[in-house]
Amino acid sequence: MNEAGAVVAPGPFAAAVAAARARGALVVQPRMGFGDPATMRAGLDAVARAPATTVATLTLDSYTRLGDHEAAERALAEGAPLNGYPIVAHPPDVTRRVLDGARRHGVPVQVRHGSALPEDIFAALLRTGVDATEGGPVSYCLPYSRVPLREAVRSWARCCARFARMRDAGVEPHLESFGGCLLGQLCPPSLLVAVTVLEGMFFRQHGLRSLSLSYAQQTCAEQDEEALAALHRLTGELLPGLDTHVVLYTYMGVYPRTRPGALRLLGAAARLAVRGGAARLIVKTPAEAHRIPTVEENVAALVHAARVAAAEPPARPSVADTGIYAEARTLVEAVLELDPDVGLALCRAFERGVLDIPYCLHPDNAGQARGYLTDRGRLVWARPGRMPVRVDRRGGGGEMTSERLLTALSHVAARYDEEAASAVGRDGVRELAG
Structure with a gap:
């Protein structure tokens, strides 16, 4: 209920994901964004009409992400x-017409932005009635900006409290x-799981009750x-009583350069999403290694991912435990011991090295x-710094030299391109579907 006592319904975004989960369908979502309102509306319309269970995305431009709205306005002019x-630069009525491209099909839209100081963006969301966005005080500060973390934490706290007031209008x-996701690659999973859970706890502390927790596909499916199993477990333990789901990102690092290799990687992400019990998959296209994808390429990738997911058996009841849950839980607890305020605890954790993002x-x-x-x-982990995590030397090697770093960064792209080439060689000249 809101403060007036009225029943508060889930927003369109959360309701759509919940309905898909009830049907056993994976929601697939692009990362699409265009500056021109007509193109953006056409893109949302195409995503909404795709033969898949979709939610649509309004991805913001770099000027808006950095708060340089004058530069965005000049670019438009x-x-x-x-x-x-550029959601801040466009008038609210223009953005409402853009959003109608998806909404008239009953498909909700999420705004994705990348801003460490997103108050102008949240204000624009409220003016246009968008009920879903993403980011976080750590995940959109440390990897993508030079803004002091304490400033980002304060800004995100204000944004969360303001966003939560949509509840007063019944949404x-x-x-x-x-x-x-953090830097998207070469980060052991326990830290990814810990940070998304901690950000979820930060959001809850500042009044939000409908959350999704993320994980980015890494280098090893098992x-x-x-x-993902650890993330589900910690979400249940530390964020009980909230509306939550898990979202998986298709690999965020260097992407395969060949179309067959990219499709194989996207197919692997779709299967992982199903096996890992994710409700939503953020999709990437075969164009990722070369340029910004077109509307048609985004839609084709959504359809491909949905088809692969539909053919995958349901989530596995159990997976091998190598200690990811225990390590993530230890990291979360070490942070929470630093201050009862989650935002201050996060700041102190990074000051003291209790949390430390590799290569950031x-x-x-x-x-x-x-x-x-x-x-x-x-x-x-090769080196844990001051984090309470263990180093396992059984896998061979340890310290990351510059040569090993470059090899590791291209490991996934090279592997999937090579596997695709081998499969084509075995099966004749045909386009692989994952």
Whole structure:
């Protein structure tokens, strides 16, 4: 109920995901954004009409993400291309007409942005009635900005409290943590799981009750399944009584350069989403390694992922336990011991190195932790810095040299391109479907 005592219904976004889960369908979602309102509306319309269970995305441009709204306005005035939709620069009535491209089909829209200081963006969401967005004080600060973490935490706290007030109008807003992605690669899964759960707890502390927790596909399917199981378990333990679901991101690092390799990787992500019990999959296209995808390429990738997911058996009841849950729980508890306020605890955790993102160059990150790929392709800790995690030397090697780093960064792309080439060689010249 809201403060007036009226029943608060789930927002359109959360309701659509819940309905799909009840049917046993995986929701597939693009990361699409265009500066031109007509193109953006056409893209939302195409996603909504795709033969798949979709939610649509309004991805914002870099100027808006950085708060440089004057630059976005100049680009619009000069007809210069933008790499996303400048929601603050466009008048609210223009954005409402854009959103109608999906809403008239009953498909909700989530705004994705990447901003460490997103108050203008949240204000624009409220003006246009968008009930779903994503990010977080850590996940959109340390990897993507030089904004001090304490400033990002304060800004996100204000945004959450303001967003929660949609409830007064009878709509429960939905916020997704980007914490399960961080830099997108070469981060052992326990830290990804811990950060997204901590951001979820931060959101709850500031009034939000409908959340999604994220995880990005990494380098080893078995390890990823275990990480998703750990994320489900910790969500149930630490965020009880909320409307929650898990969202999986297709691999966020260097992408395969060939179309068959990219389709194989996307298919692997769709199967992982089903096996790992994710409700939603963020889809990438075969164009990712080369340029910004077109509307048609986004829709084709959604349809491909949905078909692969529909053919995959249901989630597995159990997976092997190599300690990801225990390590993630230890990290969460170590942070929460630093302060009863989750935002302050996160700041102190990074100040003291209790949390430390490998290869992250932000000034507030200790930069002492390192991960590496084992001979079996699993991501483990080479150096934990001051984090309460263990180092497992059984996988071969340890310290990440520059040569090993470059090899690790291209490991997934090379593997899937090579596997696709081998499959084509065996089966004749045909396009692989994953």
